[in-house]
Amino acid sequence: MLSKRQLLILQVIIDEFIQTAQPIGSRAISKKDEVTFSPATIRNEMADLEEMGFIEKTHSSSGRVPSEKGYRFYVDHLLSPFHLSKTEMHVISNTFEEEMLEFEQVVQKSAKILSELTNYTSIILGPKVYETTLKQLEIIQLSPHLAVAILVTNTGHVEHRSFSIPTEIEPSDLEKLVNMLNERLKNVPIIHLHDRLKKELTVLMHKYMNDFDLAYQYLKAALFDEQPVQLYVSGITNILLQPEFKDVSKIHSLYSAMEQEDAMADMLRSYKNGIHVSIGQENIMDEMQDCSLITANYSLGNQQLGTIALLGPTRMEYARVISLLHALSNRMSHTFHSWF
Amino acid sequence: MLSKRQLLILQVIIDEFIQTAQPIGSRAISKKDEVTFSPATIRNEMADLEEMGFIEKTHSSSGRVPSEKGYRFYVDHLLSPFHLSKTEMHVISNTFEEEMLEFEQVVQKSAKILSELTNYTSIILGPKVYETTLKQLEIIQLSPHLAVAILVTNTGHVEHRSFSIPTEIEPSDLEKLVNMLNERLKNVPIIHLHDRLKKELTVLMHKYMNDFDLAYQYLKAALFDEQPVQLYVSGITNILLQPEFKDVSKIHSLYSAMEQEDAMADMLRSYKNGIHVSIGQENIMDEMQDCSLITANYSLGNQQLGTIALLGPTRMEYARVISLLHALSNRMSHTFHSWF
DNA sequence: ATTTAGCACTCGGACGATAAGAGTGCTAAC
DNA sequence: GTTAGCACTCTTATCGTCCGAGTGCTAAAT
16 A cells, blocks of 8 residues: 555645656655655655666666556546646637537547647547437439439438449339338438338339348448548547657557558447546557557437547647546537537 | 669669569679570679669678669659459459449448458548439438437438537427528538538528527538548558568568558648659658658549558569559549449 | 765766768879 | 879768756755
8 A cells, every 4th residue: 555655745746747758856855846856755655666677777876657557546546637727628618618419520620639638649439320219211323324322310310322223124123112112211220221221122112122132232232331430530640749759660560550440440449338448558459559549439318329539649739638538528529419 | 874784783672672572682683584684794884773762782692672763763764554364353343244233332341352462452432422412311300309410412422410409409409400401501512511500501591590599500511520531541551561571670560551541641632633652751651761652643633532542562573563553543533424 | 973174086068189981182103 | 085192071970978857865844
């Protein structure tokens, strides 16, 4: 167990290191107002803290630097509640007071705010559409053999996909098909759409259309194949400003990782229910071992829609970032809620 | 005027420097098979080439490095026609043999091919929709006060935008409006859509709708306000592999510039008709003064749709990149042509 | 029994000297 | 006109030295 004095010293070391990125020595600690004891005492305590693994030396006679275990302890036990500044609250409020009517717009702006306020990199996983319901289906023929299928959800989300019309299918059939599907599939949750589509088609199509299987295959492809993940990244260049990334090879490996959108999306999806902090090696992705990732979720009612995250060095302003993510995810959820 | 020998030496210097990124000395040049004269002779010629500004020293006793003027001359006069390797042609062919039905898909894959084959960063300006014509307009009501407007062009391009329905407008009016607009605006070029919309509305709306101005304002906003530019960037991390970018501050300024999507798009738009090479200071954007940008256009018939570009260090494989851009822009144009 | 002052010790970073190597320009010979 | 030879220049790497920041330990002070 850590003594009160050790807690204080650990806190000072981490707070200070987060600001300066420089190893902290006993003398510097003793100069802090809240610290009343001498450098020698502090050195003794630091030796203990090091033995327990909370802090490290960069070389045998250097000041101390927080270890990952130290950050973990700091995040779990030492975070003082952080109050956002007036400016920060204003930036958020002003942005959300503009009229926004689309998910994408809200998400994009949120990413921007986050990266601008923190100088870290923000990553937001766009809302998944699978909990929404079908509002309307359209198939618009562009040329004899080309058509575009459009799917609109109750949330105003629009997906579209071009597909080639098999020669066996008549344009008039196509129209009939769409009308029937709209009648029968309206308000069906998108997540059930695939099954329902198959079912409805089985029951109905034989009499109207020559080639059921083909129509099904094409519609299925048009509507359900590999919807691209939506990842909104803002402020990637902020990483370059951090002194821990003065090494180009580190930048390269991190940026390469971020180019893998699918892996990133999977990772973000895995963080559910509230705020998560992954420090250094705790991160799932190897390339992020020098970083911390803080995530929060935004939702519509009880349904979690997506994840917002901030990526920075392990030496991160945890308190402020957590408050910001909290405020912003609430604000996003609130906005979405107000639409329905 | 440059002598034959000077041309040869200049060519060897640039070719070699493009490979190695190291200053080239007289001895290295003399070892090349095509060079038959001694280092001393070469040194004399190099002194002349330097005086004329085609090459430079990095310090008083270093080998020579091409100047921007040197690269310019090289690109204008010394480029030997470059034949793409079998592998390169295969990569392109294989990609384009997959069924692709949407502009976006073609453009995205092209960007990927380019960056992968060259190890530079590819930037593609998505096709502008303004030369296409309206295929269909849809307005789908989501809730009493919210609707989404969808615009489909003859090329299968889909734009959509949510908007709030002014309380003065009845849902039935909305439907009438869409029907009428579809009747009257079908096949109108998108570029004229705005004017035509205004005209048609002026003539027709008064009798059907209470509030013409309001409807017009909303529709206009829904359909024409700030369509986001579409910029497809691939292989940004490739830049990090270039030895000229071992300095983080250079990376930062370049990446920051690339985050300005609007400025980038404007720049790319300004290159029309064939292949353009901007070397170092010739670049419009200050942040690209250490880079070269090579652009080509892709088209549909006679209509140029967009620009594909490669960004790399001034020490770029110009011949190969130009051939690749040529091949790829043709291939893209061809694919688009085959759709219509 | 803590806490602190004092002190020897360690290590990194900055500085300077030195040596090696690559490359040049110039001169004189071919 | 071309080339060999050579003195000179500049970069880079390596090594020794010095300084300062910071530590750990011991002994004195509280």
